[in-house]
Amino acid sequence: MNQVTPWEVKGDIDYDKLIKEFGIKELKELPKEFNDNVLFRRKKIFAHRDMQRILEAIRDKKPFAMMTGLMPTGKFHIGHAILAQQMIFYQKLGAKVYIAVADVEAYHARGQSLEESKKIAIEEYITNYIAMGLDVKKCELYFQSNRSNDSKKSNAFYRLQNLLAGHVTFNEFKAVYGEITPGKMLSGLMQAADMLHAQLPEFEGTMPVIVPVGVDQDPHLRLARDMTKRIKAYKFVQLSSTYHVFVPGLNGGKMSASDPNSYIALTDDAKTIKKKVNKYAFSGGKETVEEHREKGGDPDIDVSYQWLTFFEEDDDKLKEIYDKYKAGDLLSGELKAILIEKLTETIGGYQSKRTEAQKTAEKLFKI
Amino acid sequence: MNQVTPWEVKGDIDYDKLIKEFGIKELKELPKEFNDNVLFRRKKIFAHRDMQRILEAIRDKKPFAMMTGLMPTGKFHIGHAILAQQMIFYQKLGAKVYIAVADVEAYHARGQSLEESKKIAIEEYITNYIAMGLDVKKCELYFQSNRSNDSKKSNAFYRLQNLLAGHVTFNEFKAVYGEITPGKMLSGLMQAADMLHAQLPEFEGTMPVIVPVGVDQDPHLRLARDMTKRIKAYKFVQLSSTYHVFVPGLNGGKMSASDPNSYIALTDDAKTIKKKVNKYAFSGGKETVEEHREKGGDPDIDVSYQWLTFFEEDDDKLKEIYDKYKAGDLLSGELKAILIEKLTETIGGYQSKRTEAQKTAEKLFKI
Structure with a gap:
């Protein structure tokens, strides 16, 4: 699947294909608690499958679960924060939150040891989840390699992984993973077990499960849904999913852990944030101040503005920035300064909680 | 691999290949306790890999383990008894005995439910192991789908299965399993984890492990040995293995659970044993009594005689039967009568213990 960039997504051919061929649907008519959230209100989370089940569970105060995972590699950056925000959002709505540390997948995909994965997962990911507001004590937060102390x-979890293998073909795996190896296949089956196992009697029992993913992850959902339908040894409620756009890379490309200039990490200090944004943020401004004043900037391609659509919650303020930038009243440097202030405030807020958060994370996994 | 019948095995091309290309070795110069056992003394167990490690452990009174598995399908018959005898043999020599009920494999290979596998495993296999003398309370006897209560x-077990996938290719699987499916691949990885996991720190720790198998199973051992060498996250002592011939089918073909005339089950009563042997046992005798008296029978192709080589422990008695049959002094009907008596005595002995044994088995798995 092609890279789906946030400002292209509506017109993207693959998105059309997802809607027409695979039946994902646009998210609309959401209840107030969803629209109170920037990600839903601004259609950062823009499409879904079987979301109705989740909305009904929330409305009827019935149990439901949210499942997601993390690949424990690299720094935790603001791209990852989008998913963390959804964990916190659903937890507050009453979801049982399941989070898999994909250390088995990291072993196969990156040759990373389980020890290294554990270290990164705790120091980077889980610590930041807690700092951002996730109550990990109320989560089923686990490592794929070490599912439970029970x-x-x-x-039950690994049994499910093993039995799922009977309900999928190699060609179906190839369609999703490209060149397939035994390691990738195990990771894929593990991922399906991650998504489904909350519904086992040993866990929550049958209930709707929402899996929020990036739009490029839909093939994985389709694979898991096919197995869900076919496996007769279990009765699962079919998975629900939502699809979110990506936070664009700071320098205008894809945000990538291997390119530090493409992201702001949650451990970056105020000085680093200021330096990175000023130096690397892809600008929609004009070449000269004069030209910019005259013709205005293009907020739709300006990464600083795009990032603000994720982090500035005040719609009026955001609209004012958009209009002023487009009119040329706001210069690129000024727009960057607004982003720097917002990021410093937001990330600084998380950072003030990190020391305590890391203690909680380490205690949770007895380090 | 071709079918390796017990009386062909020495001259069989595949056996030569195993020795020349793959390096399995003839078993010789065994210590007394091995030669006291009919299976070793008569070369029913005829070849090995890395057996020296096991012999040294026994000699030095160092810990070692024996690992084997059972596919919970069909009736437990005297073909299966050969493996059970080896479990008991090694247990008495001080081995920690690991026995896997291959219910995940049965799910993938036969579409058999875990419940059905559990029932058959307990009623047929485990009950008979106990009746034959295995102390299951001192075994690590487990279901692949439900490894432990710890x-x-x-x-640790399922982690090993998952990580092993990173150290094997699809082509290697294909070479062993032929047409490969995701289910077969999971079963294969599970089997390798079965063989290796006794050495994990959560189990016995590093130690020699003997895996006794039928000679057709060597490709599975080679696959597991390759993974053992490659996986760096663990340090294993390389697996040891022995290779045994098959008990020939009663009617002269392969002994098969799908052909009741090819085997005697451990639940067959005296009447059934008598009827089956008289009716179906492939004979090496001549067409008429006169011709037999004159030319003699052929014990080397006579299934009754062949079976006696597994069950009649007295070498002198066996030689006498061989000589008399070959000389024509013993008729086919008389030879069959000797076998019937031996089987009735042996199996009857087991059967007298079955009721108590089944209670033990059911209690062990809380049924």
């Missing part, structure tokens, strides 16, 4: 749960 | 053990 043997019934562990056995 | 979460540390379960996690």
